[in-house]
Amino acid sequence: MDKKIFKKALEEVFRKFGFQYESNAFYHDDGSIITVITLQKSNFSNSFYINFGFLIKEESPDMIYPKEYDSDVFGRFTLELNGECCQSIDLDTVIIDDLLSAVTQFMNINIKPVLEGCLAKYFEINPKAVHTMSLRAKKYFKFNLNSSGNR
Template identity: 45%
Template structure:
């Protein structure tokens, strides 16, 4: 049920543009001078809505509104910042383009690999046994004895920045660091 008097964008808010941002939603109009009334918005759905505006004896009706959720695309800087925060939370230090966690017997390496084809990353990890590699203080992922790749829920081993938000990245990183690489229990 639409409550006509509660949620209303007057045409002055449109400022001649045909879009209004309402939280995470973007409302696109066919015309700019429209009073908009709605109660529930569902992302990715086109709605035909009958609009009524009673100001200055004007009644406007029947406009197509396309409502879609505005995605906040994660950029490389934000992605790397989140990775830095999460890895340092679990004892990793950034050095020579990798994240390292040292223990008495093992060095754990986390490496970001940028995709050449789209706006995405692979997150690789490796375990380097110190008894085997005495001379390696900062091993690269390909020099490790055991290697692997972090997995996420949607795209397996690839982290697509265009479709992932910050919360999903944090959850995936923490899950992978704790479960897949078993970094925390290393002594």
Template identity: 45%
Template sequence: MVIWDTLCFHSTLCCGDNAVFFGNYQILFQTADIGLLFANIVPEVCLFVILHRKSARLVQELILIKVRQVETVMNNTEFKKIVQEITSKYGFMYCKKNYYYNSDKIIVVINLQKSNFDNSYYINYGFYVKDIHNDLQYPKNNECDITGRFLNETNKGIYQLDTMNAEELVVSLEKNILNSTTVSSIT
């Protein structure tokens, strides 16, 4: 969700090329004296280069700006916390680095697999049929009879934390978990 606020402040700007960092805020200057504004959005920080028409002078004026809050990228801790909340909401229990959902005939296993190449995760699932195997209470994903991987709308089976926000993660998890628990209740 994008939040816009209109702010008014008195500012001193140096002419020429100025790089200004505003954390997670994108600043749009609206004034006749500022010729050009280039914004390069970098993860977690917005970099702004302001070019002024008149060189070697300080410009001091009242500037009306709009501030747009830029969503920050998710880190590993936030990702795991959201996964924990959603899986708990649907009756999964965390044990031995996996999430388990027990029904009468099937155990559903969900586990997180960290990518070695970038800041992303795969979410794997498995169905363990109790009638076939009754010796394991907490099977690993590779011991399940049927295995698969959660899909999301943008990147197929990979959850890239650099580009995904919390809302997208919640929607994708709920959709995939509802599908997996529906299958386990049918059998």
């Protein structure tokens, strides 16, 4: 698959979830959380990773277009492709319809609940994600820094 076709197809999926393309990333701003999705090209193959992050606006009011590494919580899409879970999307072997289905499924399960509810939903779905929280986010959510649960 051509890189241009890949990016255009993903843009269509992300737009259906309310994302806009700005500054080389896809953004959704619900007033309290900025969700960012970026594409990362592999240095070793014709593959891409899809990274995402959630930024708490109250904690970073001056940030308009954060990258996933600026976010309070970040992660990488894990997609089921060809019967396997993978984070790397090989453009030489992936079938566009399979890719779009897998990305939509990931969005519905992991990103949409945050867009429709709140960031706490993400931790309900992915409890291990607390390990990707910034210290700023842990303080915001009042996580006990010596354990993995809420106080």
